[in-house]
Amino acid sequence: MSTNGRPREFKDEAVIDAAMEVFWEKGYEASSTQELCERTGLGKGSLYNAFGSKHELFEQVLRRYSQIGLDRSIEILGRPIPVKERLRALFIWAIDMDFADPNHRGCLAVNVSMERAGRDPMVERTFGEYLQTLEEHIIAAIEDGIQSGEISHKHSAFQLAQLFLSSYYGLRVLNSATLNRDRALQIVESTLDVMF
Amino acid sequence: MSTNGRPREFKDEAVIDAAMEVFWEKGYEASSTQELCERTGLGKGSLYNAFGSKHELFEQVLRRYSQIGLDRSIEILGRPIPVKERLRALFIWAIDMDFADPNHRGCLAVNVSMERAGRDPMVERTFGEYLQTLEEHIIAAIEDGIQSGEISHKHSAFQLAQLFLSSYYGLRVLNSATLNRDRALQIVESTLDVMF
DNA sequence: TAAATATTTGACTGAGTGGTACACAAACCC
């Protein structure tokens, strides 16, 4: 094609990961380009040359975050254990994430979806696509459980998946305010207990 | 006490309501003092004289929002109808709020709790207190239902209340991304169906 | 009317914002 120029001194992936930390801690608005530069190690010129704008960098961060979360969720939902245990594992993984960081920064995707609800089509689209894919996998897992007889067919897989998803995200909202791991685990048990 | 000076030309309540609209649309960070002044009709001096800082004004907004929501929730939970219908009414009221505004701004308290999760003790405290009070009233309503025989005592009121609350807030997260009223109503029916 | 007090106004501050311009550096191809 064309001759090469000076090679980049960084890997895009590493920069996106570093930027992710900033957006995760501060949210979108409160993350300044200056801090983004400091934490990624890039100068402004490099950062803007490579990513175009704060918002485009943010888009890549959100896509990567969603992809990682989705990969992990799908892995958990595919484990060779009872479906109820897979759903419990998904809950517990989320709780571990919520309480892993000392300043309980929660879930980046949920945080920014709420922060920018109704004003950022990119965020709505990205989070919406993520949700749809996650839902499909949850429905599939529950359907497996119904077919194998593990789960009663009193409710449809679709109904149960919806209940799971709303409870799953509600839990994370509650975690941001109540900050109590044991309480979160109680909610998980209640939810699974009522669902099955 | 002391002699009066020039009287205020505004009612605090009206200013807080106007500021609420701004924070609701934009979130905390993205609401500028300038827009706050324009929409409240106050000059900067008056606003700072009366409320001290953007953050203190925000605190009053959040308190007022929570109080209004709590009053309404308690009213709904006290209606002389079956408990299941009260919980359904609470769900539907929330959905109506989420979809009332054309740019679906959602729930102010949830939005800012997520936006400022882990970085704003005032928000955590205010939302936490609100949640605790709401939970108490939901538990009381469900206990009524259990005692009257409307609800089976297969699960405790505490368990069911937790499931309701997580599903309730999860629904609002999902609403911010999927933007589909019918879908939200389906989730409500699924949740109530599985719960009872 | 005059003193005392509280509120309003809007210009102003210093720091910080996202983003740009451009000189310079480092690679490739001939």
Next chain:
DNA sequence: GGGTTTGTGTACCACTCAGTCAAATATTTA
């Protein structure tokens, strides 16, 4: 080596941010 291309570092841009302040104004009490 030149010529081209791309990346980097930094000074700089116009603008916005939250917050301040002194002067003007409106009220009550004396």
